[in-house]
Amino acid sequence: MSILVIGATGTIGSLITQRLADAGAEVKALVRQAGKREFPAIVTEVVADLTDVPSMRVALSSVRTLFLLNAVTPDEVTQALITLNLAREAGIERIVYLSVIHADRFTNVPHFTGKHTVERMIQSLEMPATILRPAYFMQNDRMVQQTIQDYSMYPMPIGSAGVSMIDARDIADVAVAELLRRDKASSALEPLTLELVGPQPLTGASAANIWSAALGREITYGGDDVAAFEGQLASYGPTWLAYDMRLMMTGIQRFGMQSTEGTVEKLQTLIGHPLRTYEDFVREAVAEG
Template sequence: MTILVTGATGNVGRRVVEQLVKRGADVRALVRDPAKANFPAGVQIAQGDLLDIDSLSGAFSGVSTLFLLNAVTSDEFTQALVALNIAREAGIERIVYLSVIHSDVYVNVPHFAGKFAVERMIEQMGLDATILRPAYFMNNDLTIRDVVRGYGVYPMPIGSKGLAMIDARDIGEIAAIELIRREQSSTPLPLTRINLVGPDTLTGADAAAVWSEVLGRPIGYGGDNTAGFETNLRQLMPSWMAFDMRLMSERFQTDGMVPDDGDVARLTALLGRPLRSYRDFVAEIATVA
């Protein structure tokens, strides 16, 4: 049978597709623009999006397992509910949903609250699913690499509680492993939640220290100014999204993204190797042009 991956051209979705192909799965990728679908040989391409009912119904036809990833958009919740309902109508009984860690704690942050609502709908609809809850993507820091190198400052206002940053490559691999586990089970498996975290829980000062070590010169932490963070983001994204990101950064500072006991050990056992560290990630990207 076929595993369908939504959000397949994104930072995580593309890695899920690659890892599934590596494991010999029959993969179909839902994409808006087939021109961007540079996937390994054998991957089926389904053109459409999560608000186009007809294209979605066609993409879900013959699918046994669904990887549901919704981008942060103003209609993210609607997209997810449409997809879940179409999946149920199509008879899909195996689902892996990409949520976010502490979705039930960051209740005032729009995209966290939306993902928690989707988790509740999955439960109330009686769907058999794995809910993956990743912490901060260390890959987000690709966007601030030039600021760090050019100004000597780590600018993300992540505070002093600590974030268990995880590499998107690890997220993609874990998701693929879980999709295969559900796909190959003779009966649908019960609902489960898995926190996706990295091996280290880093504060803003810790992240700056990592950059200092890798670059061989002092890098300072830019501080906890979330209003300034929002102002800067407004140059890159819609105001509602920049506001959402500011609210998230405020919760970074008050609550952090701290793993539960056993999270790191569970993921290490699942992968059969250590999780990628933030230092190794920074070492990979720090000197790339």
């Protein structure tokens, strides 16, 4: 019996697949197209589509443990609910689902409420699962690194409420720890929800200061204009996604993204090392160019 990773070709999923392989686990990586990404030799590719029920039934056969990560798409909820229903049909009782922090608070943000809907399904059906609720990924800022360096401005409108950004590698470490814990257990474990945050809350101004220190010149914060942010995203991507991201940034400015006291210590105990800081992430990003 194996661990099936759904979302295996993305940033988080590929890290999880690699770490599971390094741990000697029997891993299957779900892909829509064979050969799209190079996996470790120990990993088996499974070709399926989350909206194609027959292919998903085959993909979920002989699977003991499931990791589910859905990309932000218009039919994200449908994909997730079909997958979890089919997992239940297949008798899978070891699940790790990647949601998002404050999914129940950012109620007007489509992909947040979508993930909260999936959480409610998991809970209402009493599925044995770990729900991971990560805050904003540090790696999101790699998308604007060139802008930061070319225009000396940090453009993400995250405001001043405080965002405890988390490194994608730490998310993967937590996910792998939970997948292996559930996979190795003699029977299904109790449900668990974990908020995933980094070690420090950041504001737009403090993030700009960290880039300033790494680059050796002043980087300013671009401000809280979410309409301009939406317009920039819409210029090179789908307008529905740009609007979704605008609503998310509005929520971040209002609520922030921070967890309860003691969460950082709990996560560090779980993964066995300190959580990576934003300073570390920025220094690495600058060094890599």
